[in-house]
Amino acid sequence: MASHRKPRQRPLSGGTVRTAATLALAGAATATAFEGTSHAEPRQTPAQIKAEVDRLYGEAEEATERYNGAKAGADEAERALTGLQEEAARRADRLGAARGALGSVAAGQYRSGGLGPALQLALASDPQDYLERASLLTRVGERTAAEVASVRRGLDDVGRLRAQADGRLAEVRARRDELARQKAVVEDRLAAARRLLAGLGAEERAAYEARHGGTEAAGGRPGAAGAAGQDRSSAPAPADGSRAARAVAFAYGAIGKPYVWGATGPGSFDCSGLTQAAWRAAGVALPRTTYTQINAGRRVSRDQLAPGDLVFFYSGVTHVGLYVGNGRMVHAPHPGSTVRVAPIDSMPWAGASRPA
Template identity: 55%
Template sequence: MTAPVASHRRTTQHPLAPLALPGVGARTARTARTAATLALAGAATAGAFDGTGQAAPRPAPDQVKHQVEALYQEAEVATQKYNGAKEQADTARAELSALQDEAARRTRKLNAARAELGTMAATEYRSGGVDPTVRLLLSADPQHYLDGATVLERVGSHQATAVAGYARRLGSVRQIRERAEATTERLVSTESALKKHRITVVRKLDSAERLLDHLTDEQRARMARAAGQDGHADRGTGRDDPQGDLVTSLTGAPAAAPGSRAARAVSFARGAIGKPYIWGATGPSGFDCSGLTQAAWKSGGISLPRTTYTQINSGQRIARSELAPGDLVFFYSGISHVGLYIGGGKMIHAPHPGAPVRIAPIDEMPFAGASRPA
């Protein structure tokens, strides 16, 4: 997940707007694959005439599956780094905006203090700066002059206060501007990391898609069915397993959330079943894994940080044996994937591109830990 910008500053469109889909450069990739296919076809034809040509063997579906899963997991790691960099960039951008507003406000006060000092200086110049003793001798009414001298002393004190105030305001403006410069440098560095992680994600996903292109339509469909990704999930009950309802207990009743907030989070996640995985997305049309859990718990009234490796520390850490609906379950040693536990050893999660939000057993990935938002 913009505050209005003050009128004294010009707004600019940020060049690193989040990508909606991982298919960036898809047309270029398809063109490259088409060219490669034509080149290979030409080479095979030539080989047929000289007796040396051989068709490249197709990789085995299991081999493709393992390689694709590895690429998706690597893309997930890069996605979480992207999410973290984006969160930091958004924070830095908001801080910079506030600092620029504050600098403008303090500069206006500084200019007012400078104008006041200018008026005082002009008045002193017009008075001629005559020595007080001479003024007393020339005065027709010494008592009136002495009364006036008291006023002058007070004016002098006011001048000293004004000068001190101006110096203080000048120093505060400098401090704000220095903080703004440091924040700008941090923003530039974070945006550089953001771009790097985005490129990594796109490359990993493109590599996975190229591997999947080696499979026939039937093989891809079989792989999707094996992973429970056939898209026939029941949005009301979460049934996406041919063996029956995955979220009911042995008594047939859905597992109950321990509180109203957790119940709302689970309800939100159920409503998201079937929506597409979109890396870097927090809804409502699509989600990545941590975007889904963040949005689910936001509906429950609790604000979670953006990434998996920060969400795991955002609540009470719990043991696997203590899991209850609404808890966050994390996977892989780098804490690169998260799902929302719903009971019965199952979770709702956003798996990876091409696999919509769905129910899955928590045993399908290496379990790394769990936490309970509060």
């Protein structure tokens, strides 16, 4: 009969234990090395970092323009809401006064309603006087009926205004939600760009900022790249008094002021805030965003550009500058930069327009 006992295991000798331990440690080290290799992110070159920063700044500017559009819509909705609420309150006050007057008339009719017209005529000491008063009462009754109809219309108007105000309130809330979303996108992209730039060496970072109109040049002097290097003195004097010349003069006067997203001046600007402020100084009201400014005025081709024209860039029309002649523009590049002069061929062309 076969035995079913478990075979006796021999204990490991000291040398065998040392060999097994060595193999286990080697295997663990190899696995760790492979794991580290598979998860390690390759270090970006300065050129790659700069390209990524450019992309993040582009996305931030696109979100900034959406933020500007949402803010303009929210401001308009809030103004409309305030107007509706104020008009509803005025009409409600007038309606209250009219209803009070009707209540007084109704109370008077109730007090004198015990005697019919024939009996009042029979008991009158002066029938002629009664007839005259009756005629007056008839006219008063007609007027009262008209006032009743007016009160009914007033009630309808107040109800309509309040319904419109409710709709505007819902729009205001939606616009505010959109503002918050776009603000979060802008701040996220800008924070990521700042982190990447912080990883560059001092010389690489200074070179990048100088190339993009940064607020600090290689020497560390604020505004050296963005302001001092610009030919501010070459600003054309608005001798002809034209609005375009006044807009150009304003733009030159803004050189060196910082880019701040969402800003429209006077101390800082974003790209569309600068062009809007420049033309506002010339007496022309432009809409707030790049994608609405391009449709303000008459479209012009690149070979027809004249000083004062708005020049737009990127496929999404997310950047704008003010053309100043000789293939150059004044623009606010991006956060961390200042208003500066730049060639119009430094960015992908999207179109141009001439404000009326």
